[in-house]
Amino acid sequence: EPxxxxxxxHQVTQMGQEVILRCVxxxxxxxxxxxxxxxxxxxxFLVSFYNNEISEKSEIFDDQFSVERPDGSNFTLKIRSTKLxxxxxxxxxxxVTGYTGELFFGEGSRLTVL
Amino acid sequence: SQQGEEDPQALSIQEGENATMNCSYKTSINNLQWYRQNSGRGLVHLILIRSNEREKHSGRLRVTLDTSKKSSSLLITASRAADTASYFCATDSYDAGNMLTFGGGTRLMVKP
Structure with missing residues (x-):
């Protein structure tokens, strides 16, 4: 099943460091x-992405955050300077579609900022 | 104010009993969905009910939707210890864009 x-x-990082979380x-x-x-x-909710651009983002998703789809499969979340x-x-x-339908979730990435 | 608030926040029952969780929301919706999350794991979709539906069943799950009251309930019948998890309602709304908005969840504990 896909x-x-x-x-x-799980990633542990020091405050101020950059973190990239990856998703397929x-x-x-x-x-x-x-x-x-x-x-x-x-x-x-942080951000949604469709057709290679951000379609919605929340107030949490400030300038410290960015997303990209560098190739046909990966979808990444970057936090430039992490805070506690x-x-x-x-x-x-x-x-498959926006506005309706089941969301399929990954198992998550636990980020710990020290 | 939050779209999708569950009630109760925590529920503890004995195996074999039924568990009922409620969800309220604030804006008009396209559909309402229920998800389950085992501790420390990702969310798993359980059931989706469209705004023009009033009741839906899936196995031991029964979901109702009352759009006039902006509320939904999830009933798990004949609960099992393996049903112990957090349960979240989530709404799709054209007003909110293409994102699913989650409530705070109900933590269900089923005691063997």
């Missing part, structure tokens, strides 16, 4: 997403 894969599963969405999906979940809390409050689980998700 699945969304994420790497790394399901191949025939067109809409890609990053969500964040601080431990035990709600799942927060960026510590969270980051989930990549994809689906």
């Amino acid at each position: 699945e969304v894969t994420q790497t790394p599963s 969405p399901i191949s025939n999906h067109l809409y890609f997403y990053w969500y964040r979940q601080i431990l035990g809390q709600k799942v927060e 409050e960026d510590s969270a689980m980051y989930f990549c998700a994809s689906r």
